[in-house]
Amino acid sequence: xxxxxxxxxxxxxxxxxxxxxxxxxxxxxxxxxxxxxxxxxxxxxxxxxxxxxxxxxxxxxxxxxxxxxxxxxxxxxxxxxxxxxxxxxxxxxxxxxxxxxxxxxxxxxxxxxxxxxxxxxxxxxxxxxxxxxxxxxxxxxxxxxxxxxxxxxxxxxxxxxxxxxxxxxxxxxxxxxxxxxxxxxxxxxxxxxxxxxxxxxxxxxxxxxxxxxxxxxxxxxxxxxxxxxxxxxxxxxxxxxxxxxxxxxxxxxxxxxxxxxxxxxxxxxxxxxxxxxxxxxxxxxxxxxxxxxxxxxxxxxxxxxxxxxxxxxxxxxxxxxxxxxxxxxxxxxxxxxxxxxxxxxxxxxxxxxxxxxxxxxxxxxxxxxxxxxxxxxxxxxxxxxxxxxxxxxxxxxxxx
Numbered sequence: 001x002x003x004x005x006x007x008x009x010x011x012x013x014x015x016x017x018x019x020x021x022x023x024x025x026x027x028x029x030x031x032x033x034x035x036x037x038x039x040x041x042x043x044x045x046x047x048x049x050x051x052x053x054x055x056x057x058x059x060x061x062x063x064x065x066x067x068x069x070x071x072x073x074x075x076x077x078x079x080x081x082x083x084x085x086x087x088x089x090x091x092x093x094x095x096x097x098x099x100x101x102x103x104x105x106x107x108x109x110x111x112x113x114x115x116x117x118x119x120x121x122x123x124x125x126x127x128x129x130x131x132x133x134x135x136x137x138x139x140x141x142x143x144x145x146x147x148x149x150x151x152x153x154x155x156x157x158x159x160x161x162x163x164x165x166x167x168x169x170x171x172x173x174x175x176x177x178x179x180x181x182x183x184x185x186x187x188x189x190x191x192x193x194x195x196x197x198x199x200x201x202x203x204x205x206x207x208x209x210x211x212x213x214x215x216x217x218x219x220x221x222x223x224x225x226x227x228x229x230x231x232x233x234x235x236x237x238x239x240x241x242x243x244x245x246x247x248x249x250x251x252x253x254x255x256x257x258x259x260x261x262x263x264x265x266x267x268x269x270x271x272x273x274x275x276x277x278x279x280x281x282x283x284x285x286x287x288x289x290x291x292x293x294x295x296x297x298x299x300x301x302x303x304x305x306x307x308x309x310x311x312x313x314x315x316x317x318x319x320x321x322x323x324x325x326x327x328x329x330x331x332x333x334x335x336x337x338x339x340x341x342x343x344x345x346x347x348x349x350x351x352x353x354x355x356x357x358x359x360x361x362x363x364x365x366x367x368x369x370x371x372x373x374x375x376x377x378x379x380x381x382x383x384x385x386x387x388x389x390x391x392x393x394x395x396x397x398x399x400x
Contacts, residue, residue: 047142054112055150059101066100067093074177083176091172095165102162105154106324107355113332126337136398140333147329155322159290167287185279191303192272195219205279208234226252234275242270285314309376313366316380327387334394358383
């Protein structure tokens with residue numbers, strides 16, 4: 001029995017040596033060296049859990065309070081317009097919560113950092129870490145990892161998820177809250193392609209139908225074709241985009257001194273315009289995902305439209321807001337990592353003031369971009385640029 005056991009152990013050792021000498025083992029060893037989690041130690045996990053937990057708790061607390069105030073303010077409107085309970089919960093508040101949580105995420109990040117870091121400092125935990133030889137830069141590692149996770153989540157939600165929910169929320173507000181939505185436009189003139197101009201006397205977005213339509217094609221500033229239709233309707237079930245049906249149409253084609261006229265009751269045609277190009281509503285840029293914003297901006301710029309500044313600001317603001325997590329985290333850690341008498345009240349107040357100032361500055365810079373001609377990219381990044389200097393100053397004043 002002992003001989004069999006000894007032979008079995010010797011066989012296992014031999015197989016283990018063979019595995020370690022194999023190429024698979026060497027490849028796994030190389031991959032292990034590049035594993036980023038090997039830099040995250042037990043102390044890092046402790047701070048990351050504290051950071052993320054406090055961040056989620058602050059979101060739940062503040063958003064719950066805002067929901068209570070919103071219900072109290074809009075309950076009369078919901079009752080007046082007979083809003084169904086299911087629509088209130090799933091169409092309005094289910095999209096209300098992510099939108100405002102993402103909008104005020106810098107505030108929640110700052111509150112979370114100030115709150116739990118002050119508590120760590122009050123318990124002399126940060127003093128113990130620094131006394132063991134840990135530098136302040138090393139202490140920042142778990143904070144920046146947490147900020148990176150929050151920034152990635154905020155960008156993904158703001159660029160791809162929240163805009164889809166915002167469409168549902170805006171539809172609910174137009175039906176049961178404000179009871180108004182811009183669904184029509186008149187005297188529309190739009191360049192749909194190079195040398196192609198479309199005109200509509202009236203457009204109804206509910207029916208996706210335009211009246212008094214005309215399409216002009218120019219070649220070297222000379223009219224070469226003209227199409228008129230009493231009614232034109234967008235085909236919402238077509239397999240391809242830009243599909244329109246024109247009724248009671250007439251097409252004039254000019255070839256030198258000759259003119260060819262073609263008319264009929266109905267014709268299918270492709271015109272590079274969509275209903276969203278014809279009717280503009282307040283906050284429409286918030287309903288586009290980031291890829292849709294890029295396509296829309298590019299298309300409108302090709303048409304020579306000047307009504308794209310707010311869309312450009314929205315696109316750049318989504319990226320800039322994500323980087324705010326790093327800046328405000330650095331400010332929060334630098335302010336609250338010292339142990340002070342009197343607790344964290346003063347620095348919590350400073351943190352809240354800085355966060356609200358950051359959000360206010362975002363709004364002001366966006367307004368300047370729209371009304372004063374500031375470049376949209378610069379307007380979106382002005383708050384981050386200014387607060388980067390504040391973060392650097394606070395970092396230099398932090399304990400070593």
